[in-house]
Amino acid sequence: MKQHIFALTFLLAAAPAWALDPPPAPAHPVPAASEDFLYYHPDLGARHDGMVAYSRHDFEYALRAFTRAARFADKPSQAMLASMYWDGVGTAQDKATAYAWADLAAERGYPWLLATRERYWQSMTKDEQQRAVAIGQSLYAEYGDAAAQPRLEVWLSRGRKQTTGSHTGFVGTLEIEKSDGFGVSTTGSDGNDYYADKYWRPAQYWGAQAKAWNPNSHGTVSVGALQEVGTNLQPASEASPASPEEPKH
Numbered sequence: 001m002k003q004h005i006f007a008l009t010f011l012l013a014a015a016p017a018w019a020l021d022p023p024p025a026p027a028h029p030v031p032a033a034s035e036d037f038l039y040y041h042p043d044l045g046a047r048h049d050g051m052v053a054y055s056r057h058d059f060e061y062a063l064r065a066f067t068r069a070a071r072f073a074d075k076p077s078q079a080m081l082a083s084m085y086w087d088g089v090g091t092a093q094d095k096a097t098a099y100a101w102a103d104l105a106a107e108r109g110y111p112w113l114l115a116t117r118e119r120y121w122q123s124m125t126k127d128e129q130q131r132a133v134a135i136g137q138s139l140y141a142e143y144g145d146a147a148a149q150p151r152l153e154v155w156l157s158r159g160r161k162q163t164t165g166s167h168t169g170f171v172g173t174l175e176i177e178k179s180d181g182f183g184v185s186t187t188g189s190d191g192n193d194y195y196a197d198k199y200w201r202p203a204q205y206w207g208a209q210a211k212a213w214n215p216n217s218h219g220t221v222s223v224g225a226l227q228e229v230g231t232n233l234q235p236a237s238e239a240s241p242a243s244p245e246e247p248k249h
Helices: 035-040 042-055 059-070 075-087 095-105 111-122 126-143 145-160 202-213
Strands: 002-004 173-179 184-190
Touching (some): 035 145, 042 059, 042 075, 059 075, 075 111, 095 126, 145 202
Parallel strands (some): 002 173
Antiparallel strands (some): 173 184
16 A cells, blocks of 8 residues: 655754744654544644644744644644744734743643743733733633543544554555655555554553653652741742643543
């Protein structure tokens, strides 16, 4: 079976106004992807469309594409929306909305997104901060993982049902035309890798993203000796500017 595909590097680090520089945003590893793969992974497909449009300076279309990807829990696309609203690219500049998107992008606690969120917060006025909190509440209801991940999981399930191969799960060797940009070269790809669980089963898919985007998530913590503290403690919510409260999962 021959499939015509685009290599899924997704150009994240190449975006001219990328909000997360440094460090560059990592890409979710994907071996090769056909048009069907992108169809059943609307998070990646819409993000790819957004980055292509962005590179061509079609910023209004890029904004729409990133918004679609954001509905399927794509955190880099949510971060791109934050960048575009912060800089006024493809839309009117709106720092409060930018922060709300940055806070949503940082929902899973990835350090490279948390750093951007905090930088935005420190750069806003009090009025902008208050407005950001209100905007963030509505964004979480529509684009937070609790709402967005189940949308994508429906598509992953549909895509898995399209697997071509034996009933034991072996799908053979696919002949894939693989592009590193817009030129095409032909190579072979193991269908079992192409249809690996980490690309199609929700738990493994989210786990692969977490590993790629937060490789140091399993570090160690050193705890010192216990110390007595005073009782006049300031609540955490008042100790520092807080982001909009994340929904309970």
